[in-house]
Amino acid sequence: MNIGNILQRIVLAALVVPAAALAQYTSKPLDPAYYMQEPMKYTGLLSAGEHSCSGAIVKDTRIMLSASHCVFQETRANPWGPSPEWFLRYASAKFPADGQGRSIRAYWYFTGYADAVRLHSMSSPQSFNLDYMAGYSYEPLAEEAAPYFLNGDSAILQLPWKQTVGYPSGLYRSSNPYRYYMHGNGPWTAECKTTLGSYILCNEVSAGPGNSGGPVFVWDAASSRYGFAGVYVSGAERSLGDAADLSGINAMSEDEWSVVTSAIESADKGLPDDGTLNDGTPTVPGNGQRLSVFGNSSLIPHDQSAVNRADMTDFGSTTSSRAMTRTFVLANTGTSPLQFTSDRPVSITGRGARYFKIRSQLLGQLDPNEGQYLKISFSSTARGLHRATVVVQSDDPETPEYRFAVQARRR
Amino acid sequence: MIAVGARWITYSSVGIAGIGAALLWLAVNEDAAQETQSALEGSQPHEQLLLPSPSTESVRISSCDFKNLTRLSSAATASEAKAAWRVSRQELLDYPDGSRAVNALKAALTSGENHILDTSLRVSPGGELQEAPSTRVYLMDLLAQLDSKQAAAYSRKVLQESTNSDEWAIALRNYTWGVDNAASDPFLREKVFQLLTNQVWVEQPTSGFLEAFDFVPYTQDPALVAPLVSLTKPGQPESVRRAAFLALARVFSSNSTIGLEGVNQAEADEPFSAVRADAMARADFTRPQDVDMVRAYLLSSRIDSAEFALFGETFPQGGQFAGPGLTTTFKPEPFSRLAKRDALARSMIEGWMQDPALSSRRAELSKIHERLLRLTASAKKGGYS
Numbered sequence: 014m015n016i017g018n019i020l021q022r023i024v025l026a027a028l029v030v031p032a033a034a035l036a037q038y039t040s041k042p043l044d045p046a047y048y049m050q051e052p053m054k055y056t057g058l059l060s061a062g063e064h065s066c067s068g069a070i071v072k073d074t075r076i077m078l079s080a081s082h083c084v085f086q087e088t089r090a091n092p093w094g095p096s097p098e099w100f101l102r103y104a105s106a107k108f109p110a111d112g113q114g115r116s117i118r119a120y121w122y123f124t125g126y127a128d129a130v131r132l133h134s135m136s137s138p139q140s141f142n143l144d145y146m147a148g149y150s151y152e153p154l155a156e157e158a159a160p161y162f163l164n165g166d167s168a169i170l171q172l173p174w175k176q177t178v179g180y181p182s183g184l185y186r187s188s189n190p191y192r193y194y195m196h197g198n199g200p201w202t203a204e205c206k207t208t209l210g211s212y213i214l215c216n217e218v219s220a221g222p223g224n225s226g227g228p229v230f231v232w233d234a235a236s237s238r239y240g241f242a243g244v245y246v247s248g249a250e251r252s253l254g255d256a257a258d259l260s261g262i263n264a265m266s267e268d269e270w271s272v273v274t275s276a277i278e279s280a281d282k283g284l285p286d287d288g289t290l291n292d293g294t295p296t297v298p299g300n301g302q303r304l305s306v307f308g309n310s311s312l313i314p315h316d317q318s319a320v321n322r323a324d325m326t327d328f329g330s331t332t333s334s335r336a337m338t339r340t341f342v343l344a345n346t347g348t349s350p351l352q353f354t355s356d357r358p359v360s361i362t363g364r365g366a367r368y369f370k371i372r373s374q375l376l377g378q379l380d381p382n383e384g385q386y387l388k389i390s391f392s393s394t395a396r397g398l399h400r401a402t403v404v405v406q407s408d409d410p411e412t413p414e415y416r417f418a419v420q421a422r423r424r
Numbered sequence: 425m426i427a428v429g430a431r432w433i434t435y436s437s438v439g440i441a442g443i444g445a446a447l448l449w450l451a452v453n454e455d456a457a458q459e460t461q462s463a464l465e466g467s468q469p470h471e472q473l474l475l476p477s478p479s480t481e482s483v484r485i486s487s488c489d490f491k492n493l494t495r496l497s498s499a500a501t502a503s504e505a506k507a508a509w510r511v512s513r514q515e516l517l518d519y520p521d522g523s524r525a526v527n528a529l530k531a532a533l534t535s536g537e538n539h540i541l542d543t544s545l546r547v548s549p550g551g552e553l554q555e556a557p558s559t560r561v562y563l564m565d566l567l568a569q570l571d572s573k574q575a576a577a578y579s580r581k582v583l584q585e586s587t588n589s590d591e592w593a594i595a596l597r598n599y600t601w602g603v604d605n606a607a608s609d610p611f612l613r614e615k616v617f618q619l620l621t622n623q624v625w626v627e628q629p630t631s632g633f634l635e636a637f638d639f640v641p642y643t644q645d646p647a648l649v650a651p652l653v654s655l656t657k658p659g660q661p662e663s664v665r666r667a668a669f670l671a672l673a674r675v676f677s678s679n680s681t682i683g684l685e686g687v688n689q690a691e692a693d694e695p696f697s698a699v700r701a702d703a704m705a706r707a708d709f710t711r712p713q714d715v716d717m718v719r720a721y722l723l724s725s726r727i728d729s730a731e732f733a734l735f736g737e738t739f740p741q742g743g744q745f746a747g748p749g750l751t752t753t754f755k756p757e758p759f760s761r762l763a764k765r766d767a768l769a770r771s772m773i774e775g776w777m778q779d780p781a782l783s784s785r786r787a788e789l790s791k792i793h794e795r796l797l798r799l800t801a802s803a804k805k806g807g808y809s
Contacts, residue, residue, distance in 0.1 A: 062737065075806070084743060087662065090698035092669055095737040096795060116798045118762060119742035121754075125547050126638060126667040127631035128747065147746075151759065151799070151806035272549075276746055280756035311753070312549075318513055318569050319552035323753045326550075363517040398572055402517060418569070 038258065040181050040198045040220040042191040045104040052230040052239040055159040056178040056195060058103040059083055059148075059226060060114060062095040065193075067179030067227035070101070071161050071241045072270075074153035076277065079226030080246045080263070081122045081146040099154050103180070106190045117148035119280070123272055142210040144246040144263045146226075147273045149280070159228070163303070163347075165242035165264035166211050168231040174200040176239060177260070179227020181220045184252065196220065200232065211264040213243070219250040219258035229262050241265070268314075271305070275312045302381075303347030304409040306417060308339070315412045320400075320420040328391050328421035336392040337421060338372060343405060344384035351379045352408045359387060360406075365399030368392065369419060391421040398422045490515065490528045493566075497532045499559055502541040506555055509562040516570050526571045533563050533578065544631035545590050549748045551597055557590045557632065564591065568598040576602025583615045589625045590632030596639055597750040613645045620651040629664050637671035638749035641678050649675065649686025656699050670745045672699060674752060676706040677744055681713050688717065695727060701734040705741035709768040710761075719776070722785045736788030740769060740796070763800075763808035770796035 048054060052069075059066045059077070061084050068079035077099055084094040098114030124143045162168040169175065176199030185192040198218065205215040220227060225246060230239035247261030306313045308324035320327040325339045345351040361369045372388035379385060393399055398420065405415040492512040499505035519525040538560040545561060546554040556562045564582070568575035579595035579602070586592060596615065600606040616639040619625065625633045637655075640648045652675075654660075655668035676683040684703050691697040704721050707714040721727070721735075742762075746754040773793050776782050782789065803809045 087666065090658075091702045091734060091738075092666060093673070093702055093738070093741060093743040096740075096742065112794055112798065116795070116802050117742070118759070118766075118799060118802070119744065119756065121744055121746040121756070123746045124670075125635060125747040126670055126749070127544060127546070127634040127663070149759070151763065151803040151808050153806075272746060276754065276756050280759050314549060317548070317550055317552060319548075319550040321550045321753065323755075324550070400517065400569070402514075420572075 037198050038201050038203060038218050040177070040179070040184075040196040040224065042194040043197050045102070045194070048102040048104070048195060052159060052176060052228065052241075053178050053195060053197060054102065055155060055157075055241070056228055057099055057101040057154075058109065058180045058193065058195075059097055059099060059117075060109055060111075061097040064094075065108065065180060065182055065223050066225045067223065067245070068099070068148070069159055069178075069228035069241060069244075070155035070157075071159045071228070072273075073277065074155055074158050075150045076158070076273070077117060077148040077150070077154055078228070078241070078244060078265070078273075079146055079148065080144045080244050081124070082144055082246070083226050084120050084146055084148075085122050097148060099148070099150070101155050102195060103193060104195060105193045106188075108182075108193060115150055115152070115154050117150055120146055120148040121273075121276055122146050123269065138209040138212050141246045141261055141263055142208075142212040144212075145244055145265065145269065147276070149277065159230070159241045160233075160236070160238055161241040161265070161270075162231065162233075163267045163270055165229075165231075166207065166213060166266060168233075168240065168242040169205050169213055169215075169229065169262060169264050170207065172231045172233070173202045174232035175202075175215075175242075176200050176230045176232075177218070177220060177224075177227060177245065178230070179220055179224035179245060181222060181224040181227075181250075183222025184250070196224070199230075205262070208261075211243070211266050211269070212246070213262045213264055215260045215262065217258050218260040220245055220248055220260060221250045221253070224248070229264075267303075271312045271314070275307075275310065278310050301347050302345055302349045302351035302379075302407070302409055304351055304379075304405065304407045304412060304415050305344050305346040306387075306405070306415060307342040307344060307384075313341070313417045315415050315417070317417045320418050326417060326419050328419065330422035330424050331391075332424045334392055334394045334423070336370075336390040338388055338390040339419075341387045341389065342384045343379070343387050345379035345381055347409070348381050350381070353378070354406045354408055354413070358406045360404050361389075361401050362404055363401040363418075365401040365420075368395075368399045368421070368423075369401045369403075389419065391419075393421075393423040396423050489519065490525070493528055493532055496562055496566075497535070497537055497559055498539070499541075500539055502543040502555070505539070505541055505559050505562055506543070509556070509566065513566055513569060516566060522570070526567070526574055529563060529567045529570060530574070530578065533560065533567065545593055545635055546631065547635055547748045547750055549753070551601075551748070551750045553594070556594070557630065558588075561590055561594050561632070564594045564598060568594075568601050572598070572602035574602075580611070583611075589619070589622070589630045589636070592619055593632030593636040593750065596636055600639075600642065600751050607643045612639070613643050613648065616640065616643060616645070616648055617651060620648065620655065626655065626660065626664055629661055629667075634663060634667040635750050637667050638674070638752050640671050641674035641749070642751040644675070644678065644682055646682050646686050649683065650690040653687055653690040653699055669699070669702075670747075672703070673706070673744055674749070674754075676703060677755075677757065678752070681711060684714060684717050688721075696731045697727075698731070698734060700727075701731050701738065702741060704735050705738040707739075708765055709772050710765055715772060719782075722776070722782055722788075732785060732788050736791045739792045740766060740799075759803075759806075760808055763803035766796055766799045766803060767809060770800050 055069045059068045059079050066083035068077045071078050085092050097117045100109050100114045128143050178197045182192050203215050203217045205213050208214050227245045229243045231242045233240050243262045243264035246263045249255035249259040311324040313324050328337050359371050370390050372390050400420045492508050492515045496508035496512050516525040540558050543555045545557050548554050553565050575598040579598040582595040640652050652668050655664050687700050687703040691700045707718045777789050
């Protein structure tokens with residue numbers, strides 16, 4: 014199969030509704046003339062010292078998503094990798110020269126202490142389930158960012174057509190002219206299954222070493238676009254002597270997106286003064302309305318029972334009976350208008366409910382990326398620690414009663 | 425250049441009756457509760473307060489009031505326990521008489537009943553548990569949500585008596601929730617030191633043990649840096665090494681000076697130290713102490729050139745872990761501040777490149793300088809300078 018045939022398939026896939034006849038399951042090199050097509054145009058090579066991986070620009074032109082094992086290497090004496098560099102749509106027989114790419118200033122490895130290698134090896138489903146990272150640059154890393162699915166696992170498991178892109182340079186000898194060309198496969202419809210959490214395995218689809226962090230795009234019929242759904246993290250390739258072709262994908266979940274988004278906002282933008290969330294985020298339609306609550310720019314997850322000062326759910330302490338007020342932001346981070354479902358959509362319950370008062374009720378609806386302030390005050394003459402639960406009722410299908418704990422101490 | 429990076433691997437792939445009885449006769453003793461609070465603040469003994477007291481005035485409460493708590497205490501499987509834990513929380517929070525709810529929990533804890541579950545101690549943002557390795561850990565978590573003072577008092581007892589590292593992890597968290605200024609509390613710091621140096625736990629690390637490394641960045645105690653550094657050494661279990669590296673990264677990001685000084689002292693006799701190279705690569709040149717430490721580091725004749733090469737590859741290190749901690753929260757450094765740091769570092773490195781005393785380090789300095797030139801140019805394009 015020559016490169017021209019592959020190109021034609023990939024380009025057709027990007028321009029028209031995918032068809033089964035075009036299916037291609039093995040990663041092949043693409044002609045650079047077509048790199049500007051969707052979804053290839055968001056993809057690039059990530060150089061991290063001795064290693065190369067793949068990545069994509071998603072959500073914001075300064076955010077690069079890849080696999081965390083590309084920059085946190087368990088084989089190194091110091092597992093934190095050297096400064097990574099980004100090469101958008103790279104095409105060469107040779108590894109890119111040091112210093113010629115765009116600098117990734119900060120990168121974040123989203124894991125807990127026990128999850129860093131867990132009690133298992135790094136090459137385990139438990140570790141792959143957490144294997145994603147976000148890199149951030151001072152300047153744009155691409156002309157535009159790829160649209161994305163808030164729940165990548167649902168997209169991969171439920172929607173039929175996928176395309177995957179990346180740089181599987183480990184398939185080649187050093188002299189091969191296509192070694193550092195962007196590769197692609199798809200659209201494919203192979204069966205995918207969840208192994209653990211958001212770690213998904215797809216049979217009969219393969220890329221190769223170096224494709225780690227490469228984006229997995231899923232066709233969204235409603236918008237007629239490919240949306241980013243996750244990154245390659247593992248796999249097997251017959252041509253390398255494995256018994257079967259296999260792709261391991263870490264799908265980006267809504268929770269993971271929340272962490273990325275709040276991290277970026279904390280570092281960069283913060284919430285604008287009017288309380289709205291309008292950062293021009295391109296999202297793939299079809300995710301519905303979604304209520305999110307923020308305190309001090311940090312996401313307060315639904316059902317959060319542990320209070321903390323950072324998101325203001327811990328009001329702190331006071332020695333007087335004068336009211337302490339904290340302001341939260343309720344935002345619609347979905348793609349459809351969100352309605353509050355009662356005349357008094359916010360209520361306070363729990364043992365300390367009588368000490369907390371709602372100072373501003375919510376009205377009407379929130380359009381996508383829009384927010385409203387919610388002011389809650391605490392006052393008490395009774396000394397001690399007082400806790401209560403804030404409940405917000407809306408038509409968010411997943412959290413019709415969004416709950417989070419608040420706490421304050423009267424000394 | 426070898427192009428790899430993917431991990432390209434194929435995959436084949438105590439009894440219910442006891443709790444009920446305890447719930448039937450719960451001591452509701454407000455004086456005792458008061459004593460617990462004052463004992464915490466005044467560091468008096470208070471262990472006896474944790475036990476149901478048959479001699480005090482008692483109130484009969486039907487175990488039906490807390491049926492989900494009974495379900496949790498007796499849960500035999502992880503899924504049963506998790507489900508019961510979730511509904512118990514609201515049941516207890518909504519119970520009209522808070523002190524009875526607290527005493528019900530304490531009775532369940534002191535009954536001795538515990539079931540080991542096949543789940544790990546997993547943390548959500550804010551130190552909240554996602555799941556726990558035993559029913560007792562779930563109960564301790566609930567107690568902290570209900571009454572952080574009494575949970576702290578109970579945790580103190582656990583930290584003095586228990587040999588279970590998962591219970592220690594949740595007890596340390598509860599203690600920080602219920603005690604004012606816990607980060608500088610000598611008892612907490614001593615217990616974190618004991619945890620880090622418990623050889624049995626190091627050799628058989630539980631998830632709770634690893635999550636408890638978060639108390640080093642929480643306390644910012646310089647005395648805890650050395651034991652943490654020792655856990656990054658080859659020969660330690662991999663999970664322990666990685667968790668220790670992550671904890672150190674969070675120490676550096678929250679207070680670079682304590683981290684740098686601590687690592688410098690801990691590694692003073694080492695000719696090659698990866699963790700020292702990492703610490704120096706995270707130096708914040710807006711702090712004069714950091715500038716002095718990095719300069720002294722580069723001038724050191726006892727350090728192996730391989731370590732300087734590692735430093736040269738990674739300065740300024742931008743990798744952080746953004747995961748949830750039992751007590752600390754990931755706070756990314758504002759990019760405007762990062763840009764300021766980069767600009768200051770560039771100017772400092774340019775000066776050092778002309779410094780004859782640092783001529784032996786010119787290769788590393790040139791490499792860093794090239795990187796800083798790119799970063800400062802990038803910051804300018806992005807509007808950060």
